[in-house]
Amino acid sequence: MGRYLxxxxxxxxxxxxxxxxxxxxxxxxxxxxxxxxxxxxxVLSLFFRQGEGLGGWSWPAAQVVLGAYTVLDGLxxxxxxxxxxxxxxxxxxxxxxxxxxxPIDSQFWLSLRTVSPAGLPELAVGAGLMLWAAPxxxxxxxxxxxxxxxxxxxAAAVILYALWFVLAATSIWFVKTWNAxxxxxxxxxxxxxxxxxxxxxxxxxxxxxxxxxxLTTVPAEAILGRLHWHWGVASVLVAALALVVSRLFWxxxxxxxxxxxx
Amino acid sequence: MAIVRASGLSKTYRVADKQPGLRGxxxxxxxRRTRDVAAVKGVSFSIEPGEVVxxxxxxxxxxxxxxxxxxxxxxxxGGQLEVAGHxxxxxxxxxxxxxxxxxxxxxxxxxxxxxxxSLRVNAAVYGIPDAIANRRIxxxxxxxxxxxxxxxxVRKLSLGQRMKAELLAALLHEPQVxxxxxxxxxxxxxxQARVRQFLADYNQRTGATVLLTSHYMADITALCxxxxxxxxxxxxxxxxxxxxxxxxxxWRQVRLELAHPLPADAFAGxxxxxxxxxxxxxxxxxxxxxxxxxNRLLANHEVVDLEVSDPPIEELIGRLFRxxxxxxxx
Numbered sequence: 001m002g003r004y005l006x007x008x009x010x011x012x013x014x015x016x017x018x019x020x021x022x023x024x025x026x027x028x029x030x031x032x033x034x035x036x037x038x039x040x041x042x043v044l045s046l047f048f049r050q051g052e053g054l055g056g057w058s059w060p061a062a063q064v065v066l067g068a069y070t071v072l073d074g075l076x077x078x079x080x081x082x083x084x085x086x087x088x089x090x091x092x093x094x095x096x097x098x099x100x101x102x103p104i105d106s107q108f109w110l111s112l113r114t115v116s117p118a119g120l121p122e123l124a125v126g127a128g129l130m131l132w133a134a135p136x137x138x139x140x141x142x143x144x145x146x147x148x149x150x151x152x153x154x155a156a157a158v159i160l161y162a163l164w165f166v167l168a169a170t171s172i173w174f175v176k177t178w179n180a181x182x183x184x185x186x187x188x189x190x191x192x193x194x195x196x197x198x199x200x201x202x203x204x205x206x207x208x209x210x211x212x213x214x215l216t217t218v219p220a221e222a223i224l225g226r227l228h229w230h231w232g233v234a235s236v237l238v239a240a241l242a243l244v245v246s247r248l249f250w251x252x253x254x255x256x257x258x259x260x261x262x
Numbered sequence: 263m264a265i266v267r268a269s270g271l272s273k274t275y276r277v278a279d280k281q282p283g284l285r286g287x288x289x290x291x292x293x294r295r296t297r298d299v300a301a302v303k304g305v306s307f308s309i310e311p312g313e314v315v316x317x318x319x320x321x322x323x324x325x326x327x328x329x330x331x332x333x334x335x336x337x338x339x340g341g342q343l344e345v346a347g348h349x350x351x352x353x354x355x356x357x358x359x360x361x362x363x364x365x366x367x368x369x370x371x372x373x374x375x376x377x378x379x380s381l382r383v384n385a386a387v388y389g390i391p392d393a394i395a396n397r398r399i400x401x402x403x404x405x406x407x408x409x410x411x412x413x414x415x416v417r418k419l420s421l422g423q424r425m426k427a428e429l430l431a432a433l434l435h436e437p438q439v440x441x442x443x444x445x446x447x448x449x450x451x452x453x454q455a456r457v458r459q460f461l462a463d464y465n466q467r468t469g470a471t472v473l474l475t476s477h478y479m480a481d482i483t484a485l486c487x488x489x490x491x492x493x494x495x496x497x498x499x500x501x502x503x504x505x506x507x508x509x510x511x512x513w514r515q516v517r518l519e520l521a522h523p524l525p526a527d528a529f530a531g532x533x534x535x536x537x538x539x540x541x542x543x544x545x546x547x548x549x550x551x552x553x554x555x556x557n558r559l560l561a562n563h564e565v566v567d568l569e570v571s572d573p574p575i576e577e578l579i580g581r582l583f584r585x586x587x588x589x590x591x592x
Contacts, residue, residue, distance in 0.1 A: 006386040014372055014379050021374045021415065097335055098370040103358040104387045255337055258275060 007104060008112060015082075015114040033118045037125060043192070057194045060136035061224055067133060068153065068216040069192045070126030075157055076185075077119025080164055083111050087168040096257065107250050111165065130223055139224045149223035152232060155239035156215040160188065162242035163211075165250070172253040184210075191216040214238055264308035265439060265471050266332065270341035272495075273302040273327050301327040303495040304341065311438070314465055314472040316486030316503070324495040325475045329441050332473070333363045346439055359388060362437040366447030369428055371416045377427035378412045381434060388435040395434060402430045406460055422453030429460065440464075442474045446481055458484050507578055514552055515573045516545045521564035532559060541566075546573065 019026055043066070057065070087110050090096040099109050130149070134141055167184055187210050190198070195206050195213040206212035214235045221227040277299050280290040289295075302324040309315055319325050330336045331343060334350030334357065343350055348357035371380045378399075385395035403412060406426040411419055419427065425445065433440075442461070446454040458481055465472055465485075476482055482489060482503070489506055491499040499506050513533065520541040529535055532555045533547035547555045552570070559565065 003386065003389040006389075007383070010383045010386040014375055014383055017379060018372060018374045093368070095368055095370070097330075097363065097365070097368065100335055100353065101333060101358060101361075101363055102384075102387050103355040103389075109387075258336055 003104065004108060007108075011113050012115045015116070018114075019116070029116075029118055033121055037121050041125075056196055058137055060133045060138075061220070062194055062197075063133035064130050064137060064220040064223060065194045065216050066192055067126050067129030067131075068156070068219045069189075070122055070129060071153060072126075072156060072160060072188075072191070072215060074119035074122030074124075074126055076160070077122065078116055079112070079119075080161055082114045082116045084161075084164050084168045086110070086113070087165075088171045091171045091257075100254070100257075106254075107165070107247060111161070130220070134223045137224055141223070142225065145223055145225045145227075148227070148232065149219050152214075152219040152222045152227075152235050155235045156219055158239040159211050159214055159235075159242045162239075162246040165246045169246075169250050169253045172257050188212060188215065194220070211238055211242075263311075265311045265346055266307075266309040266473070267344045268308070268328075268332070268341065269306045269343075271302060271305045271328065271331060271338055271343055272300065272340040273324075273331060273336065274298050274300050274339045275327075300495055302331070302338075302492075305492065305495075305497045306341075307490055307497060307500055309471060309473065311471050312465070312469045313488060314461075314474065314485050316482040316489040317473055317475040317492070318482065318489055319475075319492040319498075323492045325492055326443060328492065329363070329443055329473070329475065333361060333441055334358070335363075359435055360438045361441065362432040362435070362439075363441045364429060364432045364443065364445050366425070366444035369416075369424065370431055371424070371427055373417050374415055376413045376415055377408075377419075377431065380416075380427075380431055381412075384431055384434050390435060398434055398436070399430065402433060405463060406430060407456065422449050422456070425449060425453070425457060426460075429457070433464070436468065438470055440470055440472045440474075442472065442476075444476055445474070446476060446478055454478060454480065461485060507572060510578045511573050513546045513548045513573070515571050516547050516552075516556065516559075517567075517569040517571070518543050518545070518559065518563075518565055519567035521566055524563065528563070 019029065087096075090099060090110070099106050102109065131141070139145070164184060190202075190206055190210075191212045195203055195217045198206060203213075207214075218227065218231050218235045222232065275298070276296045278290065278294045278296050280286055305324075305328060317325055317328070327336070331338045332345055332350060334345075334353045337351045346357060346360045348354055350357065371377055372383075381395070381399055384390075385392065390398075399412075403409065406429060408423070408426055408430065411423045411427065412430075416424060416427065429445070440461075445461075446457050449457065461472065461474075462485055464470065472485070474481065474485060487502060489499070489501070489503050490497060491506060499509060515536065516533070520543065523541045524543075526535055526538055529538075529543060529545060533545045533551070536544040536546050538544075545555075556568070556570070560568070
């Protein structure tokens with residue numbers, strides 16, 4: 001465990017140093033970060049302007065869902081995209097060799113090798129939005145529901161990560177899977193709105209096929225204090241299962257790795 | 263007790279063929295036609311601890327595929343393989359901690375940061391305490407003649423400096439078995455010599471086992487008393503470098519100095535003309551025709567000086583690599 005913590009510290013230390021190596025680029029990154037944030041806030045303002053309920057959700061309650069989505073989007077920009085999009089490059093250029101030769105779990109390396117500050121403000125705004133909108137929707141913000149919401153957001157993050165990782169891992173066979181991850185990303189934007197706002201067919205799709213419901217609706221319901229317990233349990237189970245599947249899938253995929261020729 | 267043992271090692275790849283042009287592309291996209299290519303076919307050899315072995319063969323002979331199986335990067339399709347007491351493809355931690363792979367064409371150092379940062383990452387990943395890592399870095403840097411290069415961003419280093427830093431990163435965990443795939447690729451002659459010297463010193467000092475592929479014969483002749491020659495996926499030769507030259511070259515080199523320069527066609531029928539400059543000519547003559555040909559040469563031309571020798575191994579291997587086939591010697 002010590003080895004993993006120390007490695008992680010060095011991973012992120014070098015990632016930060018690498019970003020600071022190019023002052024201008026860092027500046028641009030900060031601008032992009034602000035742009036990202038402005039985009040999220042714009043969508044938010046559109047929400048405010050309407051004024052009706054959405055799928056049985058009141059305005060403030062729907063904003064909690066948007067908050068959860070913003071948190072996950074921030075996490076995507078901070079950790080998931082910078083790391084997982086590199087897997088394809090590693091496979092294409094054969095540098096996955098170096099990762100596989102290290103006496104450390106390759107999935108750990110590929111998933112946490114770098115970190116980008118780009119999504120941090122989004123994370124903060126998303127969390128803020130959830131905390132601000134929940135009381136408006138009548139939630140008491142009891143410590144229990146806060147902890148539950150945090151756990152379920154973590155579960156949501158794991159589910160999102162596992163899905164993305166499995167897609168990226170298919171690059172072992174197909175080499176290029178940029179498009180697949182983009183499709184995934186687009187589909188997951190559906191998580192901006194409560195699942196019950198969608199027609200029944202899509203609702204089923206977003207619960208059973210793409211676990212959009214678990215990503216945003218379930219954590220939002222937790223902080224609102226109206227989550228049915230079986231959804232909470234299901235969410236944690238789905239997350240655990242997704243993580244296990246991603247590990248098994250990675251191990252399976254590596255059997256087919258041929259390594260780009262040198 | 264051998265540290266590397268391969269028996270009947272083989273690897274078959276499935277590759278997709280694509281015809282050129284739009285029609286070929288569409289067909290390739292819709293119905294991909296694949297075929298199996300045997301990259302390595304039943305190769306067997308073993309290496310004792312501390313040996314430095316050269317791994318030779320033309321492009322596409324299966325060298326890199328074999329190295330990748332030895333390091334556990336790819337699964338063999340058949341045969342047995344044991345490296346340092348482990349089955350490589352399982353990639354157990356204890357196995358990975360005692361081997362290293364250096365690839366002349368790929369780099370592990372972080373491009374934008376000084377090599378020291380990458381070295382610190384490697385120290386953490388290999389679980390080496392900082393005090394020990396720092397001592398090793400110092401030792402290796404001294405052997406490699408690396409100084410302030412270690413604190414300069416990798417992108418600002420010359421190719422030679424970068425390769426030396428790559429070697430340092432690959433050796434920080436003191437591996438027992440070194441797999442080196444073209445470690446001197448693209449380096450200038452001086453840098454090549456320095457890397458070569460370092461590898462010889464390192465082997466002497468640590469007793470590490472080295473398996474080396476290189477297209478530069480100087481690397482092989484300077485470092486490897488023993489060579490493995492692989493051709494079309496099969497092991498063609500395993501033995502000393504000297505023995506290889508006898509097996510590869512069923513001819514001898516004859517150098518003539520003539521009283522007057524002669525055109526090339528004057529030497530047709532004696533053997534292959536290797537070079538012709540003014541009144542000096544070098545011929546390659548099959549061993550069994552040597553006496554007869556030399557007699558005829560002496561009878562037909564005014565010869566000032568004559569010398570018979572074995573062609574240098576560099577030339578033989580170079581020829582093998584250029585022609586990509588052992589047919590060159592038949």
